[in-house]
Structures are given as structure tokens and as C-alpha cells.
Amino acid sequence: MLNLLGSELSRTCDGVNRRNFLKVGSLGLGSLGLSDLLRLRAQAAPNRVASDTSVVWLWLGGGATHVETFDPKMTAPAEYRSAVGEVATRIPGVTIGGLFPKIAELAEHFSFVRSFAHSNSGHGGGTHYVMTGYDYPPADQNMPPIKPSLGSIVARERGASHPQSGIPTYVRMNGIYGDGAAWLGTAYGPFDSGGEAQRNMNMQLTLDRLGDRRGLLSGLDRINRQADRTGLMQGLDSFETQAFDLVLGRAKEAFDLNREDPRVRAKYGTGVGEQMLLARRLCEAGCGFVTLHHGGWDMHGQIVQGLQSLCPQIDQAVSSFVDDCVQRGLDKKILLVISGEFGRTPRINGSAGRDHWAPLSTLAFAMGGLKNGQVIGESSPKVEVPASTPITPQDMMATLFQVLGLDRELTYQDPAGRPTPMITNGRPIRELVG
Numbered sequence: 001m002l003n004l005l006g007s008e009l010s011r012t013c014d015g016v017n018r019r020n021f022l023k024v025g026s027l028g029l030g031s032l033g034l035s036d037l038l039r040l041r042a043q044a045a046p047n048r049v050a051s052d053t054s055v056v057w058l059w060l061g062g063g064a065t066h067v068e069t070f071d072p073k074m075t076a077p078a079e080y081r082s083a084v085g086e087v088a089t090r091i092p093g094v095t096i097g098g099l100f101p102k103i104a105e106l107a108e109h110f111s112f113v114r115s116f117a118h119s120n121s122g123h124g125g126g127t128h129y130v131m132t133g134y135d136y137p138p139a140d141q142n143m144p145p146i147k148p149s150l151g152s153i154v155a156r157e158r159g160a161s162h163p164q165s166g167i168p169t170y171v172r173m174n175g176i177y178g179d180g181a182a183w184l185g186t187a188y189g190p191f192d193s194g195g196e197a198q199r200n201m202n203m204q205l206t207l208d209r210l211g212d213r214r215g216l217l218s219g220l221d222r223i224n225r226q227a228d229r230t231g232l233m234q235g236l237d238s239f240e241t242q243a244f245d246l247v248l249g250r251a252k253e254a255f256d257l258n259r260e261d262p263r264v265r266a267k268y269g270t271g272v273g274e275q276m277l278l279a280r281r282l283c284e285a286g287c288g289f290v291t292l293h294h295g296g297w298d299m300h301g302q303i304v305q306g307l308q309s310l311c312p313q314i315d316q317a318v319s320s321f322v323d324d325c326v327q328r329g330l331d332k333k334i335l336l337v338i339s340g341e342f343g344r345t346p347r348i349n350g351s352a353g354r355d356h357w358a359p360l361s362t363l364a365f366a367m368g369g370l371k372n373g374q375v376i377g378e379s380s381p382k383v384e385v386p387a388s389t390p391i392t393p394q395d396m397m398a399t400l401f402q403v404l405g406l407d408r409e410l411t412y413q414d415p416a417g418r419p420t421p422m423i424t425n426g427r428p429i430r431e432l433v434g
Contacts, residue, residue, distance in 0.1 A: 068082045069362050070096050072086035076383060080346050089105075117361060124140040132397075133393045149178055154170060272294045289404075301352055301353035333369075338365075340362050359385045394425055
């Protein structure tokens, strides 16, 4: 059985932890069997799009500081500049936060956005805004999301699973508020790698029947042979057959990190590193959209100590992921997005921390066939607001639509039957896509 080790349950300042986010707007998949879910997902005919690019979205839950990540601003007064210093990158004249030396070495594959901004500094509201492109203040009172997430839109357009490998189109590792299908429907919700869907993919066999790993492998092989010999598969409907293939076929293999080279696993590390490695494996098998939630960034006090704990994990995981994708020739097929719900206040507070701050927020891209190796936008002298044209959540959405081969005019009917565009005023980031 695959065990995913994410960050520990981190509670934000409003008292909402990761599991609370999972409960908000829950799609209620726990009672569905795997074949039931597959049957439900097949009810709507998908559109197949030309692009086969995948997106891996690393969510720094709690609101990572924009200053100590990608805009250290060491020319600002001491109470504004990065509290962990800066490190020079491979891009001439460009530095990033001092705790990201490995990412700095691979900066030619990154674009660091220093003018990403929006208007909602609440955890729920900010998350909904960035995840869907729409501001929704009631999200801060735990109201259910009102717009589909980008991952669910991809599942709706490409189909909920890959036609050859059977791998789900949209997979999440640890929940993020606003990452679901909303009114698009359960069929296009994320495949939860740590939830009921993943448990359905694991054989429930007792130790005395299996004995050891060799017994497990032979048991699975025997099940396959018996199914073929007895004609069992012919007696199952197509959705039961698809579920059987998902449990025993290539899709299950993609979820199994034990099949990975131990040297590669060691390079990525544990925790978020394992999740990044799994994301690469899923994208190789045909997954179109993966979200990862790595929380703990709500640092109202003692920000230096907090960053010293979290940043090295991200530095190792992200740099290993990018280097691995480049070495495998996947850098034009996989786009990495790094963001959170907002940035942090430019001035260090009396508790040696930073508070919520949406007017300038954290955003970076890597690979994906974009024009990388650059800084996009500029912040004000005290890293308070954009000094150049702001890049909005809708602009980010429009950029991802272009990478994924989605029509920027894409429109669905909402529950009231009204045509609802997924993007209303966003434009692709010109410096990235030309």
C-alpha cells in the first residue's frame, strides 16, 4: 500500500486546518465504489483537446511570504527586506530568498512573478480567488465554493481519465479549499490520492494469506490469470472492467513509488519530495493536473524559524522535480506552478512575523514550454504592491488555459442554466507566452 507523507496538519490563524478545508464543499465520494465513480464520470461526453501538457500545482498553504521566497528586496529598509537574506541565481542580476540555493541553481527553468496581486487577504477567500480566478468573500465563513477549479475544468475537457493508461486526469494530494468541481459535478472532482478512491485501488488481503511481498505479487498475478481463464471480465459491465484495470493495471503502477529507482527517491527526499516524485510519475502516465498542498506558511510570528523549517524541504523537492523532468525530456510537457492564497505584510511585525497580504502575492512558474529564465513584473520599493502592471488570478488562469490547450472563451451552463464563462477578463502573461 502506498503511504503519502505530507506536511503535518497545520492550523491557520483562523482556526481552520487542512481537514476542515477538505470538509468544506465536500463532494461526498466516500460512499461511492470505484466502478460507481467511473460510471458517473462517463455520463457526460468529454471534449478531447490537442495539448497533452500537464500542470503540477504546488500550493503553499497558509500564505507564503512573497519577500522571503522570490522577491527578497535587499535594497529596502531592514524591517521590509528578506529576513533570511538572498541567494544569487543563474539569471544575471536576479536573486531569490536565501533559503532556496538549489532552486537558484536551476533558475533558467523558472519565471519568478513579482507583480501577482489580488484583493482578498482571507485564507478561504484568497484560496478561492487564486484556485478559481473568482473572488468569493463568503469562503472565509466556510461557505462552499461557487466556481469550478482549473483541475476540474481540465477533467471536463479532456475526460476524467486517460483513454490509454486509465490514469485519472485530475489528482490531488491533500485537499485545498476550492480545488473541487463545484457545480460541474462529482464526475469531474479530483481523484484523492489519500482518500477513498486510493483505498479502493489497494487490495485488502490479510497477512496470513499473503505472507510477504512475494505473496502479494503472485496473488495479483493469480487474480489476473483466473479472471482471464474463467471469463470473469466478460461478465462485468464496462465500468466494472475499467475499475478492475485501474486496480491491477498501469494506473496503479504509476501510484506505486516502490517501482521508482531508489537513487531517484533519495534525491527527492521524503514528505513533499515524495509527493513531487509521485506527481512526475502520474504526469508521465497521462495525468493532466495534479495539486499538492504543503501547509504551515501562516507565519504571524517567528518567521525566520518557520522558514528555516519549511524552505529546505521545498528547495530539495522542487529542484529535484525540475532537474528530473529536464533530464527526462519532460520540461516542455510539465508545467510547475508555485503559489499560495496570498503573500505576507511587507513590514515585519512586533512578533517577528508577517501577516496576511493579498496586494502582493507569491507566484512562480517552471518549465511547461514557457519563456523562462526571467523575472516578470516589479514590486514597489518596500515590496508592498506591484510597481508594474498587476498580474491577477484571472491572468494566471488564462496563461494555464493556453498551456493546457483550453479555449479562453470556454463557457458552461451554471445550475440556473445561465452561460458562465470560466475566464471573464484574464489575459495570458505576455512575457511567458509571447
